[in-house]
Amino acid sequence: MRELVYYVAVSLDGYIADPDGGFDAFLIEGDHASVVFGEYADALPVHARTALGIDRPQSRFDTVIMGWNTLTPALDIGITSPYPHLRQIVASRRPRDLDPDITPTSDPLTTVRDLKKQKGLDIWLCGGGHLAGALLPEIDRLVLKRNPVAFGSGIPLFGDAPYEPRAFTLTKARTFESGVIVEEYLSRGSR
Numbered sequence: 001m002r003e004l005v006y007y008v009a010v011s012l013d014g015y016i017a018d019p020d021g022g023f024d025a026f027l028i029e030g031d032h033a034s035v036v037f038g039e040y041a042d043a044l045p046v047h048a049r050t051a052l053g054i055d056r057p058q059s060r061f062d063t064v065i066m067g068w069n070t071l072t073p074a075l076d077i078g079i080t081s082p083y084p085h086l087r088q089i090v091a092s093r094r095p096r097d098l099d100p101d102i103t104p105t106s107d108p109l110t111t112v113r114d115l116k117k118q119k120g121l122d123i124w125l126c127g128g129g130h131l132a133g134a135l136l137p138e139i140d141r142l143v144l145k146r147n148p149v150a151f152g153s154g155i156p157l158f159g160d161a162p163y164e165p166r167a168f169t170l171t172k173a174r175t176f177e178s179g180v181i182v183e184e185y186l187s188r189g190s191r
Contacts, residue, residue, distance in 0.1 A: 002116050003140035005061070006125040006132055007043055008157070010144050015154035016129055021069055026147045030178025036145070043124055045074065045082040062121040063087040065108060067131035068096060086124070091131050112138045133161030140187050142168055148179030 008016050009026045017023050037044070041054050042061040049055065064086045071090050074082040080099040081088065088101060091108040098104055105111040112135055115123050125132060125139065132139070136158060144157075168185035175181050 002118065002120055003122045004065075004112055004116065004125055004135065004138050005122050005141045005143060006135075006139050007040060007143040008125075008127055008132075008145070010146055010157055011149050011151045011154070012146065013150045013152065014157050015151040016127055016157055017155040018151055019154050021073070021128075021155065025149050025151065026145075027149075027178055027180055030176060030180060032145065032174075032176040032178050032180035032182060035174070035182050040143070042086065042121075043126070045079065046084055047079060047082075049085070058085065058121055060122060061086060061124040063089065063115060063123045064126050065089040065091065065105075065112065065115075065123060065131070065135075066126035067128040068092040070127040070131075071102075091134075108135060109138065128159065129155045129157055130159035132157065133159035136161055136164075136166055137189075139166075142183070142185040142187075144183045144185075146181045146183055 009023060010016055018025065037052060037054065040060065041049070042058045044054060064083050068090060081101040084101055089103045089105055089111060090096065090098060091105050093106060096104060108131060112123065125135060167188040169188055170183060171186050172184040173181060
């Protein structure tokens with residue numbers, strides 16, 4: 001069965017973006033890039049894939065689900081379909097004018113549950129925090145690129161999810177000279 005994988009950069013204090021939704025404080029360059037540009041190349045937007053010369057078939061993900069605020073930075077720079085190599089789904093509470101390659105959903109929980117029943121590669125939960133909080137019961141795997149920076153405030157990893165503890169087991173942790181640690185967790189509720 002397909003898994004929902006929350007693959008995201010996070011600060012030491014648990015934020016995936018600054019208070020304005022920016023993520024410039026996260027390290028792009030460094031020895032951890034081998035993971036980002038290699039193992040998780042499916043999660044690179046089209047403009048990054050083009051600039052890096054990465055053009056290979058999907059190996060990890062074939063679908064991405066993101067919140068409207070996660071899509072907005074791409075739209076702001078004129079990219080209406082940031083992941084054309086993936087099936088793109090955007091969760092929004094209200095109707096949006098989207099590129100025809102993007103499927104909207106106002107019920108991300110049902111959408112993810114339906115996607116998991118279909119054949120295919122894993123589903124990448126791109127963000128944001130509020131969407132991750134809503135989808136927490138369905139997250140099978142966390143892959144956190146923990147950056148050596150504290151934000152103090154910003155967008156939390158799981159938004160404003162209610163207090164409902166969900167256990168994860170650390171399955172792998174890789175430390176890089178850049179200071180980034182890539183941590184992989186498996187939900188204890190996963191199959």
